[in-house]
Amino acid sequence: MIRLLITDDDPFIRESLKLLLELDPEITVVGSCANGEEAYNFVQSNGNVDILLLDIRMPIWDGVETTKRIKKMFPEVTILILTTFEDENYIVEAIKNGANGYILKNIPHYRIIENIKAVHRGDILIHPNIAKKLADLLPSMVEPDISWDEYGITEIELNIIKEIAQGLSNKEIAQKLFMREGTIKNYISFILSKLNLRDRTQIAIHYLKKQ
Incomplete structure:
Protein backbone atom coordinates (compact mmCIF):
# COMPACT_ATOMS: atom_id res chain seq x y z
CA MET A 1 0.00 0.00 0.00
CA ILE A 126 12.01 14.53 -15.09
CA HIS A 127 11.53 15.79 -18.63
CA PRO A 128 14.84 15.86 -20.58
CA ASN A 129 14.57 19.65 -20.94
CA ILE A 130 14.50 20.02 -17.16
CA ALA A 131 17.39 17.56 -16.79
CA LYS A 132 19.48 19.61 -19.20
CA LYS A 133 18.74 22.78 -17.30
CA LEU A 134 19.77 21.04 -14.08
CA ALA A 135 23.01 19.99 -15.73
CA ASP A 136 23.74 23.60 -16.65
CA LEU A 137 22.97 24.94 -13.18
CA LEU A 138 24.55 22.37 -10.91
CA PRO A 139 28.29 22.29 -10.18
CA SER A 140 30.26 19.82 -12.26
CA MET A 141 29.88 16.30 -10.90
CA VAL A 142 32.55 14.69 -13.08
CA GLU A 143 35.84 15.44 -14.76
CA PRO A 144 35.00 15.68 -18.48
CA ASP A 145 38.22 13.95 -19.54
CA ILE A 146 37.44 10.80 -17.54
CA SER A 147 35.95 8.17 -19.83
CA TRP A 148 33.12 5.81 -18.95
CA ASP A 149 35.65 2.95 -19.21
CA GLU A 150 37.63 4.42 -16.35
CA TYR A 151 34.54 4.16 -14.17
CA GLY A 152 34.16 0.53 -15.21
CA ILE A 153 30.88 1.27 -17.01
CA THR A 154 29.97 -1.44 -19.51
CA GLU A 155 28.24 -0.89 -22.85
CA ILE A 156 24.93 -2.16 -21.48
CA GLU A 157 25.20 0.12 -18.45
CA LEU A 158 25.97 3.10 -20.68
CA ASN A 159 22.86 2.36 -22.75
CA ILE A 160 20.80 2.32 -19.56
CA ILE A 161 22.38 5.61 -18.44
CA LYS A 162 21.43 7.22 -21.76
CA GLU A 163 17.82 6.11 -21.39
CA ILE A 164 17.65 7.39 -17.80
CA ALA A 165 18.89 10.76 -19.06
CA GLN A 166 16.01 10.76 -21.54
CA GLY A 167 13.54 10.36 -18.67
CA LEU A 168 12.53 6.73 -19.30
CA SER A 169 11.25 4.61 -16.43
CA ASN A 170 12.70 1.20 -15.53
CA LYS A 171 9.79 -0.48 -17.30
CA GLU A 172 10.29 1.57 -20.46
CA ILE A 173 14.03 0.92 -20.48
CA ALA A 174 13.41 -2.81 -20.02
CA GLN A 175 11.01 -2.85 -22.97
CA LYS A 176 13.37 -0.86 -25.17
CA LEU A 177 16.44 -2.98 -24.36
CA PHE A 178 14.52 -6.27 -24.29
CA MET A 179 15.43 -7.01 -20.69
CA ARG A 180 13.55 -7.72 -17.47
CA GLU A 181 12.61 -4.78 -15.28
CA GLY A 182 14.33 -6.43 -12.32
CA THR A 183 17.53 -6.73 -14.34
CA ILE A 184 17.40 -3.00 -15.12
CA LYS A 185 17.04 -2.26 -11.40
CA ASN A 186 20.12 -4.37 -10.68
CA TYR A 187 22.14 -2.59 -13.37
CA ILE A 188 21.12 0.78 -11.95
CA SER A 189 22.39 -0.30 -8.52
CA PHE A 190 25.72 -1.22 -10.12
CA ILE A 191 25.85 2.14 -11.94
CA LEU A 192 25.16 4.11 -8.77
CA SER A 193 27.91 2.23 -6.97
CA LYS A 194 30.47 2.68 -9.76
CA LEU A 195 29.78 6.39 -10.17
CA ASN A 196 29.35 7.01 -6.43
CA LEU A 197 25.98 8.66 -6.99
CA ARG A 198 22.82 8.78 -4.88
CA ASP A 199 19.91 8.36 -7.29
CA ARG A 200 18.65 8.32 -10.87
CA THR A 201 18.48 12.10 -11.03
CA GLN A 202 22.21 12.30 -10.44
CA ILE A 203 22.81 9.64 -13.10
CA ALA A 204 20.94 11.78 -15.64
CA ILE A 205 22.83 14.91 -14.70
CA HIS A 206 26.13 13.03 -14.71
CA TYR A 207 25.49 11.82 -18.25
CA LEU A 208 24.45 15.25 -19.51
CA LYS A 209 27.53 16.86 -17.97
CA LYS A 210 29.76 14.59 -20.04
CA GLN A 211 28.11 15.42 -23.38
Whole structure:
Protein backbone atom coordinates (compact mmCIF):
# COMPACT_ATOMS: atom_id res chain seq x y z
CA MET A 1 0.00 0.00 0.00
CA ILE A 2 1.30 3.45 -0.95
CA ARG A 3 0.68 5.99 1.83
CA LEU A 4 0.16 9.37 0.20
CA LEU A 5 -0.01 12.87 1.66
CA ILE A 6 -1.58 15.57 -0.54
CA THR A 7 -0.49 19.18 -0.06
CA ASP A 8 -2.12 21.99 -2.02
CA ASP A 9 -3.52 25.36 -0.94
CA ASP A 10 -6.67 24.82 -3.03
CA PRO A 11 -9.19 22.77 -1.00
CA PHE A 12 -11.06 21.73 -4.15
CA ILE A 13 -7.88 20.24 -5.65
CA ARG A 14 -7.08 18.45 -2.39
CA GLU A 15 -10.49 16.84 -2.14
CA SER A 16 -10.68 16.01 -5.85
CA LEU A 17 -7.29 14.33 -5.79
CA LYS A 18 -8.19 12.38 -2.66
CA LEU A 19 -11.37 11.02 -4.22
CA LEU A 20 -9.69 10.14 -7.52
CA LEU A 21 -6.50 8.63 -6.15
CA GLU A 22 -8.24 6.44 -3.59
CA LEU A 23 -10.08 4.74 -6.44
CA ASP A 24 -6.86 2.78 -6.84
CA PRO A 25 -6.62 -0.05 -4.28
CA GLU A 26 -2.84 0.37 -3.98
CA ILE A 27 -3.07 3.98 -2.74
CA THR A 28 -4.35 5.31 0.55
CA VAL A 29 -4.43 9.04 1.26
CA VAL A 30 -3.25 9.42 4.85
CA GLY A 31 -3.89 13.16 4.99
CA SER A 32 -4.12 16.48 3.19
CA CYS A 33 -2.49 19.82 3.99
CA ALA A 34 -2.93 23.40 2.83
CA ASN A 35 0.74 24.42 2.87
CA GLY A 36 4.26 23.13 3.30
CA GLU A 37 4.51 23.87 7.00
CA GLU A 38 1.42 21.75 7.65
CA ALA A 39 2.93 18.95 5.54
CA TYR A 40 6.18 19.06 7.51
CA ASN A 41 4.31 18.90 10.82
CA PHE A 42 2.15 16.04 9.54
CA VAL A 43 5.20 13.97 8.53
CA GLN A 44 6.90 14.78 11.81
CA SER A 45 3.87 13.79 13.89
CA ASN A 46 2.66 10.76 11.95
CA GLY A 47 5.72 9.29 10.26
CA ASN A 48 3.60 7.15 7.95
CA VAL A 49 4.08 8.94 4.62
CA ASP A 50 5.62 7.18 1.63
CA ILE A 51 4.96 9.87 -0.97
CA LEU A 52 4.23 13.56 -0.61
CA LEU A 53 2.28 14.98 -3.55
CA LEU A 54 3.25 18.63 -3.26
CA ASP A 55 2.02 21.76 -5.00
CA ILE A 56 4.88 24.05 -6.05
CA ARG A 57 3.18 27.40 -5.32
CA MET A 58 1.70 27.78 -1.84
CA PRO A 59 1.62 30.33 0.98
CA ILE A 60 3.88 30.07 4.06
CA TRP A 61 6.24 27.42 2.62
CA ASP A 62 6.18 26.83 -1.12
CA GLY A 63 7.09 23.52 -2.72
CA VAL A 64 10.80 24.33 -2.92
CA GLU A 65 11.14 25.29 0.73
CA THR A 66 9.03 22.33 1.83
CA THR A 67 11.11 19.91 -0.22
CA LYS A 68 14.32 21.28 1.27
CA ARG A 69 13.10 20.97 4.86
CA ILE A 70 11.43 17.58 4.55
CA LYS A 71 14.30 15.96 2.64
CA LYS A 72 16.75 17.23 5.25
CA MET A 73 14.85 15.68 8.15
CA PHE A 74 12.96 12.83 6.45
CA PRO A 75 15.03 11.70 3.43
CA GLU A 76 13.01 8.50 3.12
CA VAL A 77 9.90 10.45 2.04
CA THR A 78 9.48 10.53 -1.74
CA ILE A 79 8.38 13.95 -3.02
CA LEU A 80 6.42 14.38 -6.23
CA ILE A 81 5.86 17.97 -7.30
CA LEU A 82 2.48 19.04 -8.67
CA THR A 83 3.04 21.90 -11.09
CA THR A 84 2.68 23.51 -14.54
CA PHE A 85 5.24 24.07 -17.29
CA GLU A 86 5.31 27.75 -16.36
CA ASP A 87 6.98 26.81 -13.07
CA GLU A 88 10.16 25.47 -14.70
CA ASN A 89 12.54 27.40 -12.43
CA TYR A 90 10.66 26.22 -9.35
CA ILE A 91 10.84 22.65 -10.65
CA VAL A 92 14.61 22.88 -11.05
CA GLU A 93 15.03 24.22 -7.53
CA ALA A 94 12.78 21.54 -6.04
CA ILE A 95 14.70 18.75 -7.78
CA LYS A 96 18.01 20.26 -6.69
CA ASN A 97 16.70 19.99 -3.14
CA GLY A 98 15.70 16.34 -3.43
CA ALA A 99 12.31 16.08 -5.16
CA ASN A 100 11.97 12.81 -7.08
CA GLY A 101 10.11 14.29 -10.00
CA TYR A 102 7.10 16.31 -11.02
CA ILE A 103 3.76 15.91 -12.72
CA LEU A 104 1.57 18.47 -14.47
CA LYS A 105 -1.76 19.43 -12.95
CA ASN A 106 -3.67 19.03 -16.19
CA ILE A 107 -2.89 15.36 -16.86
CA PRO A 108 -5.63 12.71 -16.44
CA HIS A 109 -5.98 11.19 -12.98
CA TYR A 110 -4.93 7.73 -14.21
CA ARG A 111 -1.61 9.24 -15.33
CA ILE A 112 -1.15 10.75 -11.88
CA ILE A 113 -1.70 7.30 -10.39
CA GLU A 114 0.83 5.76 -12.82
CA ASN A 115 3.40 8.39 -11.90
CA ILE A 116 2.85 7.95 -8.17
CA LYS A 117 3.49 4.23 -8.56
CA ALA A 118 6.55 4.94 -10.71
CA VAL A 119 8.29 7.11 -8.11
CA HIS A 120 7.30 4.62 -5.42
CA ARG A 121 9.27 2.01 -7.40
CA GLY A 122 12.25 4.37 -7.46
CA ASP A 123 11.85 5.92 -10.90
CA ILE A 124 12.41 9.62 -11.47
CA LEU A 125 10.01 11.77 -13.44
CA ILE A 126 12.01 14.53 -15.09
CA HIS A 127 11.53 15.79 -18.63
CA PRO A 128 14.84 15.86 -20.58
CA ASN A 129 14.57 19.65 -20.94
CA ILE A 130 14.50 20.02 -17.16
CA ALA A 131 17.39 17.56 -16.79
CA LYS A 132 19.48 19.61 -19.20
CA LYS A 133 18.74 22.78 -17.30
CA LEU A 134 19.77 21.04 -14.08
CA ALA A 135 23.01 19.99 -15.73
CA ASP A 136 23.74 23.60 -16.65
CA LEU A 137 22.97 24.94 -13.18
CA LEU A 138 24.55 22.37 -10.91
CA PRO A 139 28.29 22.29 -10.18
CA SER A 140 30.26 19.82 -12.26
CA MET A 141 29.88 16.30 -10.90
CA VAL A 142 32.55 14.69 -13.08
CA GLU A 143 35.84 15.44 -14.76
CA PRO A 144 35.00 15.68 -18.48
CA ASP A 145 38.22 13.95 -19.54
CA ILE A 146 37.44 10.80 -17.54
CA SER A 147 35.95 8.17 -19.83
CA TRP A 148 33.12 5.81 -18.95
CA ASP A 149 35.65 2.95 -19.21
CA GLU A 150 37.63 4.42 -16.35
CA TYR A 151 34.54 4.16 -14.17
CA GLY A 152 34.16 0.53 -15.21
CA ILE A 153 30.88 1.27 -17.01
CA THR A 154 29.97 -1.44 -19.51
CA GLU A 155 28.24 -0.89 -22.85
CA ILE A 156 24.93 -2.16 -21.48
CA GLU A 157 25.20 0.12 -18.45
CA LEU A 158 25.97 3.10 -20.68
CA ASN A 159 22.86 2.36 -22.75
CA ILE A 160 20.80 2.32 -19.56
CA ILE A 161 22.38 5.61 -18.44
CA LYS A 162 21.43 7.22 -21.76
CA GLU A 163 17.82 6.11 -21.39
CA ILE A 164 17.65 7.39 -17.80
CA ALA A 165 18.89 10.76 -19.06
CA GLN A 166 16.01 10.76 -21.54
CA GLY A 167 13.54 10.36 -18.67
CA LEU A 168 12.53 6.73 -19.30
CA SER A 169 11.25 4.61 -16.43
CA ASN A 170 12.70 1.20 -15.53
CA LYS A 171 9.79 -0.48 -17.30
CA GLU A 172 10.29 1.57 -20.46
CA ILE A 173 14.03 0.92 -20.48
CA ALA A 174 13.41 -2.81 -20.02
CA GLN A 175 11.01 -2.85 -22.97
CA LYS A 176 13.37 -0.86 -25.17
CA LEU A 177 16.44 -2.98 -24.36
CA PHE A 178 14.52 -6.27 -24.29
CA MET A 179 15.43 -7.01 -20.69
CA ARG A 180 13.55 -7.72 -17.47
CA GLU A 181 12.61 -4.78 -15.28
CA GLY A 182 14.33 -6.43 -12.32
CA THR A 183 17.53 -6.73 -14.34
CA ILE A 184 17.40 -3.00 -15.12
CA LYS A 185 17.04 -2.26 -11.40
CA ASN A 186 20.12 -4.37 -10.68
CA TYR A 187 22.14 -2.59 -13.37
CA ILE A 188 21.12 0.78 -11.95
CA SER A 189 22.39 -0.30 -8.52
CA PHE A 190 25.72 -1.22 -10.12
CA ILE A 191 25.85 2.14 -11.94
CA LEU A 192 25.16 4.11 -8.77
CA SER A 193 27.91 2.23 -6.97
CA LYS A 194 30.47 2.68 -9.76
CA LEU A 195 29.78 6.39 -10.17
CA ASN A 196 29.35 7.01 -6.43
CA LEU A 197 25.98 8.66 -6.99
CA ARG A 198 22.82 8.78 -4.88
CA ASP A 199 19.91 8.36 -7.29
CA ARG A 200 18.65 8.32 -10.87
CA THR A 201 18.48 12.10 -11.03
CA GLN A 202 22.21 12.30 -10.44
CA ILE A 203 22.81 9.64 -13.10
CA ALA A 204 20.94 11.78 -15.64
CA ILE A 205 22.83 14.91 -14.70
CA HIS A 206 26.13 13.03 -14.71
CA TYR A 207 25.49 11.82 -18.25
CA LEU A 208 24.45 15.25 -19.51
CA LYS A 209 27.53 16.86 -17.97
CA LYS A 210 29.76 14.59 -20.04
CA GLN A 211 28.11 15.42 -23.38
